[in-house]
Amino acid sequence: MGVDFEKLKADFRAVYGTAPDFLRDRGIYDTPLYKFLEAMPKGGDLHVHADAALPMDQHVEFLKDHPELLITPEWQIRYAGPGAPYGSRTMAECLADGLTVEDFRREWTVLGCPEGEYLWDWFEGIFTRCGAVCCTPPLVKDYYLRVMRCYHSCGVEYVELKSPFFGTREDALARGRALMEALEEFRREDPLFVLRVVACGGKNDVWDPLFDTLMDNALYVREQVKDGDEDFVVGIDIVNDEDRSYSLSRYEERVRKIIASNPGLGLSLHAGESLRGENREIEIALRCGIDRLGHGFNLYRYPELREEVLRRGICMEICPVSNRALGYCSDFSQHPANAYRKAGIPIVICSDDPAYQSFSILTGDYLAVVVGWDLSLEELKAMCRASLEHSFLSANSPRRAALLDWFNKNDYFCRI
Ligand SMILES: [Zn+2]
Numbered sequence: 001m002g003v004d005f006e007k008l009k010a011d012f013r014a015v016y017g018t019a020p021d022f023l024r025d026r027g028i029y030d031t032p033l034y035k036f037l038e039a040m041p042k043g044g045d046l047h048v049h050a051d052a053a054l055p056m057d058q059h060v061e062f063l064k065d066h067p068e069l070l071i072t073p074e075w076q077i078r079y080a081g082p083g084a085p086y087g088s089r090t091m092a093e094c095l096a097d098g099l100t101v102e103d104f105r106r107e108w109t110v111l112g113c114p115e116g117e118y119l120w121d122w123f124e125g126i127f128t129r130c131g132a133v134c135c136t137p138p139l140v141k142d143y144y145l146r147v148m149r150c151y152h153s154c155g156v157e158y159v160e161l162k163s164p165f166f167g168t169r170e171d172a173l174a175r176g177r178a179l180m181e182a183l184e185e186f187r188r189e190d191p192l193f194v195l196r197v198v199a200c201g202g203k204n205d206v207w208d209p210l211f212d213t214l215m216d217n218a219l220y221v222r223e224q225v226k227d228g229d230e231d232f233v234v235g236i237d238i239v240n241d242e243d244r245s246y247s248l249s250r251y252e253e254r255v256r257k258i259i260a261s262n263p264g265l266g267l268s269l270h271a272g273e274s275l276r277g278e279n280r281e282i283e284i285a286l287r288c289g290i291d292r293l294g295h296g297f298n299l300y301r302y303p304e305l306r307e308e309v310l311r312r313g314i315c316m317e318i319c320p321v322s323n324r325a326l327g328y329c330s331d332f333s334q335h336p337a338n339a340y341r342k343a344g345i346p347i348v349i350c351s352d353d354p355a356y357q358s359f360s361i362l363t364g365d366y367l368a369v370v371v372g373w374d375l376s377l378e379e380l381k382a383m384c385r386a387s388l389e390h391s392f393l394s395a396n397s398p399r400r401a402a403l404l405d406w407f408n409k410n411d412y413f414c415r416i
Pocket residue numbers: 047049239270294352
């Protein structure tokens with residue numbers, strides 16, 4: 001192939017430095033470095049949130065293909081039927097009336113956050129506006145077929161989807177089954193692909209009262225939906241903006257109980273996604289017995305916790321594009337996870353909410369750390385492999401072995 005990786009990095013940095021903006025600097029996506037990283041086998045994405053994965057152009061395409069979904073004058077997606085607000089239109093009608101992907105990108109990504117508004121308010125508002133995008137099992141199935149195609153096209157063969165199971169047990173089961181059906185259908189195109197679910201509760205005011213229901217639903221789906229002999233729901237997590245939500249301490253006892261009574265269930269908790277000094281969420285997450293840490297951005301504030309994370313070999317899920325989009329870090333050379341990595345803490349590069357934070361899925365996250373941390377090809381390859389090694393697939397899973405085999409035998413890095 002004869003690619004000079006160092007030159008690709010230098011050329012990129014000469015134009016964008018180490019602080020590319022993945023929503024405003026559109027030229028990024030045409031650079032040789034981006035193309036190189038897009039084609040690179042990456043392994044897995046261990047941290048992506050449900051129904052927030054498809055890049056906006058494909059999100060719009062999905063809605064265009066589903067006239068049962070309407071867009072209200074307030075840019076809210078809702079299922080067609082009685083009570084749809086006056087002025088609601090299908091996506092096809094919106095586009096025929098002159099709206100473009102750019103209009104939806106403004107309304108449904110962090111790009112559109114009005115000056116002075118708290119970014120997380122706008123961001124969570126997007127989830128509210130787009131929340132109905134997968135409100136029936138057929139919609140779930142089609143959406144995730146597209147998501148898996150999208151991942152496959154950029155060298156990702158394993159995805160852990162962080163998804164809540166809202167509603168009754170039957171609603172939860174229907175969603176779980178639709179996800180599994182999407183996987184089975186996608187395997188006709190790509191037999192290697194593995195999709196798994198990390199079931200989520202939440203800690204803000206809206207999600208908190210549902211916590212026990214969400215966990216009960218998660219365990220029910222785990223029991224009922226299998227991928228052959230293997231578990232489909234492989235872990236649990238608790239999400240939402242932590243600076244304004246309840247502390248993890250509120251859920252600690254319940255989480256420990258769930259983990260103790262469900263052997264093999266992985267635990268990853270969002271913690272440390274904060275710039276605040278008084279935030280002690282990582283400490284509580286460690287007490288809960290996490291296997292992986294979601295973000296852990298502010299670990300640098302707590303040397304003793306950093307030692308513990310290192311000693312216990314806890315893997316950190318790092319989401320650089322999201323960290324920039326939500327204002328935690330603008331220059332990737334300053335991203336604290338570089339120091340965690342250098343200290344020997346395992347890290348994996350993940351995408352978080354690509355639909356609402358970027359133009360693409362996962363490639364930008366790798367680009368951010370390649371230029372920000374000046375990674376060598378060897379370091380990059382090891383990081384990609386880590387995304388399979390730290391998955392919640394069980395140690396003796398044949399699918400885990402097949403994924404690692406695929407990655408290890410891939411000669412993409414050798415051809416360079
Ligand atoms: Zn997240």
